[in-house]
Amino acid sequence: MTIREVVKILDGKVLVGEERLDSQVNTACGSDLMSDVLAFVKEKAVLITGLINPHVVRTSEMLDITCIVFSRGKIPGEEILEMAEETGITVISTPLTTYTACGELYLHGLPGTKPKKPVTEGA
Amino acid sequence: MAVILERSFPVEAGAFTTAGEASTTIKRTLKQLGVDAEVLRHVSVACYEVELNLVIHSLGGTLTLLVDPEKVTLISKDVGPGIPDIAKAMTEGFSTASDEARTLGFGAGMGLPNMKRNATEFDIQSTVGVGTTITMTFALGK
Numbered sequence: 001m002t003i004r005e006v007v008k009i010l011d012g013k014v015l016v017g018e019e020r021l022d023s024q025v026n027t028a029c030g031s032d033l034m035s036d037v038l039a040f041v042k043e044k045a046v047l048i049t050g051l052i053n054p055h056v057v058r059t060s061e062m063l064d065i066t067c068i069v070f071s072r073g074k075i076p077g078e079e080i081l082e083m084a085e086e087t088g089i090t091v092i093s094t095p096l097t098t099y100t101a102c103g104e105l106y107l108h109g110l111p112g113t114k115p116k117k118p119v120t121e122g123a
Numbered sequence: 124m125a126v127i128l129e130r131s132f133p134v135e136a137g138a139f140t141t142a143g144e145a146s147t148t149i150k151r152t153l154k155q156l157g158v159d160a161e162v163l164r165h166v167s168v169a170c171y172e173v174e175l176n177l178v179i180h181s182l183g184g185t186l187t188l189l190v191d192p193e194k195v196t197l198i199s200k201d202v203g204p205g206i207p208d209i210a211k212a213m214t215e216g217f218s219t220a221s222d223e224a225r226t227l228g229f230g231a232g233m234g235l236p237n238m239k240r241n242a243t244e245f246d247i248q249s250t251v252g253v254g255t256t257i258t259m260t261f262a263l264g265k
Binding site (some may be wrong): 032033034036037038039043051053054055056058059061062063064070 | 143146147148150160164167168170171172188227228229230231232233234236237240
């Protein structure tokens, strides 16, 4: 799926990265918990989140997440948008809730990321 | 093995605003060196997790990056407080993180296990009252 299709499906507004809308995304993840995102997400993913702080962009950069969708119409501040611009991450705001945004993308064929095997034994 | 690159980054305790800056620099540096994208992602995730741990849990420390032709090595060395029970700290879901860390979306007790999962080799040594040293290596080339 292209980011352009994501924008259309989510009735989204592109805040950063208008020029990258034809990039492909392979999976998606909906989470406000960056710890989980760091543990499970693969590259070329869309992150749908209601959490707004610079670490959302930082986490995405580390994972090569190509697109962040802020749910419930949230618009992040300039600092966050500039960070995303600098890292080449497309930022979208959708009026939908996180749950509905995830549901819509899933319905349109964008799969979720599969959790990796947990590491529970001691060091 | 000949070291190609060595860089150290001081990480301040409780500096939530700048947390991740060292990891960003490390990622960009390794990318310029032409490190494979998948290896780079593993290094970046583990590096960010360990840097966040220094900010959230330690009294301050240093993050060191070493690159040689065969591997990338990350060493996190802090000045305390040390981990009383490492096995417990390695368990997914166990966390002693502050509310501030949790507000930012961290502190879910995934950090150490996630470092271990991403690194080729993972070693943690800790002494209460002295500090913790985490050494991770990432093999280059598959």
